Amino acid sequence: MATWGYGNDNGPATWVKSFPVAAGTRQSPIDIVPTAAKCDTKLTENPLTVNYSPEPAMELCNPGLSVKANIKSKSVIKGGPLEGEYKLEQFHLHWGSADKQGSEHTLNGKMFPAELHLVHYNATKYSSFGEAVDKPDGLAVFGIFLKISDKPHQGLKSLTDVLSEVQYKDKSINIKQEYNPVCLLPDNINKYWTYLGSLTTPPLCESVTWIVFEEPIEVSEDQMKAFRALCCGECGSAPIVDNYRPPLPLGNRQLRASFQ
Ligand SMILES: CCCSc1c(F)c(F)c(S(=O)(=O)NC)c(F)c1F
Numbered sequence: 088m089a090t091w092g093y094g095n096d097n098g099p100a101t102w103v104k105s106f107p108v109a110a111g112t113r114q115s116p117i118d119i120v121p122t123a124a125k126c127d128t129k130l131t132e133n134p135l136t137v138n139y140s141p142e143p144a145m146e147l148c149n150p151g152l153s154v155k156a157n158i159k160s161k162s163v164i165k166g167g168p169l170e171g172e173y174k175l176e177q178f179h180l181h182w183g184s185a186d187k188q189g190s191e192h193t194l195n196g197k198m199f200p201a202e203l204h205l206v207h208y209n210a211t212k213y214s215s216f217g218e219a220v221d222k223p224d225g226l227a228v229f230g231i232f233l234k235i236s237d238k239p240h241q242g243l244k245s246l247t248d249v250l251s252e253v254q255y256k257d258k259s260i261n262i263k264q265e266y267n268p269v270c271l272l273p274d275n276i277n278k279y280w281t282y283l284g285s286l287t288t289p290p291l292c293e294s295v296t297w298i299v300f301e302e303p304i305e306v307s308e309d310q311m312k313a314f315r316a317l318c319c320g321e322c323g324s325a326p327i328v329d330n331y332r333p334p335l336p337l338g339n340r341q342l343r344a345s346f347q
């Protein structure tokens with residue numbers, strides 16, 4: 088298959104041709120219906136803990152279908168639904184061409200303008216991201232909804248202010264100021280939904296324990312415009328927008344909540 092993407096001839100509905108797991112039983116994203124979630128006290132007995140470190144010269148790149156920051160420092164999470172310690176590998180975002188769409192997970196059928204994914208791998212069990220990426224307990228991804236406010240998100244500002252330097256595919260820069268990804272998390276990380284799912288892009292491995300926070304982070308319209316100005320290819324190529332996969336059925340999976 089020519090490279091997958093989000094267009095009419097290579098978008099999510101076509102991925103199953105090259106990636107049969109797209110029709111699997113633990114695919115992501117899903118529509119989150121809070122009333123269908125089971126509150127599980129086990130999630131709070133061993134609270135989710137985040138221990139992120141400052142990244143000295145964080146690499147920010149445009150791989151063509153999103154914008155991605157690669158992490159080298161030892162930033163780890165544990166607890167909640169997780170067994171063992173998961174190490175932050177990278178983070179990236181999915182966003183819309185307009186504020187009415189863009190997130191991958193939906194909340195009672197509602198899309199947010201964007202969704203931030205912080206991708207971690209099970210460093211207790213596996214020696215690298217590459218080894219973990221296709222294992223059922225290999226990855227843990229934080230999903231954070233973005234909503235529009237009149238103020239820019241200060242943590243994201245260090246990135247949105249320099250997106251023009253990675254406007255074209257395969258461009259990358261190093262963020263000069265040291266950057267601690269903890270600034271991207273919502274204030275309250277104790278309220279989340281969790282379920283067993285997959286990557287939302289090919290190869291769609293069913294290897295992700297999803298942790299989707301209830302509290303969105305707030306970004307400005309100008310910051311959204313900065314994401315929408317990124318290009319899929321070289322100068323003159325189409326903008327990166329609507330790089331989201333629509334929700335898949337929850338099926339027999341249990342959606343758990345860390346709160347009432
Ligand atoms: C072979 C994977 C390369 S790393 C990666 C990624 F690039 C990505 F986009 C997503 S996602 O599915 O889009 N968001 C959760 C991931 F989960 C990832 F792990």
Ligand SMILES: [Zn+2]
Pocket residue numbers: 179180181204287
């Ligand atoms: Zn993602």
